[in-house]
Amino acid sequence: MNPAARLLPPSIHVFVRDWLSANNILLKSRDGNVLVDSGYARHVPLTLALLGTARGLGGEPLAQLVNTHCHSDHIGGNAAVAAAYDCPIAIPQGEAALVERWDTKALLLDYADQDAPRFTPSSVLTPGSAHVWGDLQWRALAAPGHDMGALVFHNPEHGLLISGDALWHQGFGFVMPPEIDPEALPATRRTLEMLAGLDLRVVIPGHGEPFTDVGPALERALRRVAAFEADPLRLARHALKVILTFALLDRRRLALADLPAYVDRVGIFRDFNALFFGVPAPRLAETLLGELVKAGAVRCDGDWIVPA
Numbered sequence: 001m002n003p004a005a006r007l008l009p010p011s012i013h014v015f016v017r018d019w020l021s022a023n024n025i026l027l028k029s030r031d032g033n034v035l036v037d038s039g040y041a042r043h044v045p046l047t048l049a050l051l052g053t054a055r056g057l058g059g060e061p062l063a064q065l066v067n068t069h070c071h072s073d074h075i076g077g078n079a080a081v082a083a084a085y086d087c088p089i090a091i092p093q094g095e096a097a098l099v100e101r102w103d104t105k106a107l108l109l110d111y112a113d114q115d116a117p118r119f120t121p122s123s124v125l126t127p128g129s130a131h132v133w134g135d136l137q138w139r140a141l142a143a144p145g146h147d148m149g150a151l152v153f154h155n156p157e158h159g160l161l162i163s164g165d166a167l168w169h170q171g172f173g174f175v176m177p178p179e180i181d182p183e184a185l186p187a188t189r190r191t192l193e194m195l196a197g198l199d200l201r202v203v204i205p206g207h208g209e210p211f212t213d214v215g216p217a218l219e220r221a222l223r224r225v226a227a228f229e230a231d232p233l234r235l236a237r238h239a240l241k242v243i244l245t246f247a248l249l250d251r252r253r254l255a256l257a258d259l260p261a262y263v264d265r266v267g268i269f270r271d272f273n274a275l276f277f278g279v280p281a282p283r284l285a286e287t288l289l290g291e292l293v294k295a296g297a298v299r300c301d302g303d304w305i306v307p308a
């Protein structure tokens, strides 16, 4: 077991997933079990299987599913989990309007070549609200930046933070460039500074293992913010590279010859190219692929691009 996970109270079970599916965090209590985030649509069978294990619910009911934010890798299993367990779903208040009208552009679904079955939330979580989940007291804190409506969940007693994509061991979820949302990068800095003011002992991130070296993680994240502040165009390139890598994890492979047409077709690539780069689609495709191969995120296998 990962050493940080050993420090967690026994009512918390973290299913560490991968980059396509966010971690599933199960908070168990006789008063009702609560699940935080449900993974990506493609991984629904595995999510349901994990929940069914003895470490999971093992046949017990689920009282509620809550989301840190409404990106595809956190909400993709919402509809299936709610159907399987007949449980309500609570989402951050800041996401409610987007989810209600199922704004697939703002939710970065088809706009970013991602997928999530539509679901109906039963309630919203407001910033500052208090909750008892897994026999522990949690406060929902606004954590805008990567997602402007995102919440993180803080348990002061044990110094725990369920951080979603606001803080990972190495960085945080991609942030929109100022030309798209002038508030996003400043909000990212403020959120990290807010988190630095909490006495945190264990962070349970949306992706990756729980970790205890919180100070260095926050320093790394703030250094990354400073680099983006110095060169906002990096944000646009970074976002597209993250989204392309994510799509490859979902699709498993993409024909090399199709990449120019792909970046010309998928909304976020087309819009960002028009706004930031202004190059022919084949050139954008070549640049993104070159940088991703160099970074070791993807590789070319014959005529195919595959995740590394």
Ligand SMILES: [Zn+2]
Binding pocket: 069, 071, 146, 147, 165, 173
């Ligand atoms: Zn996210």
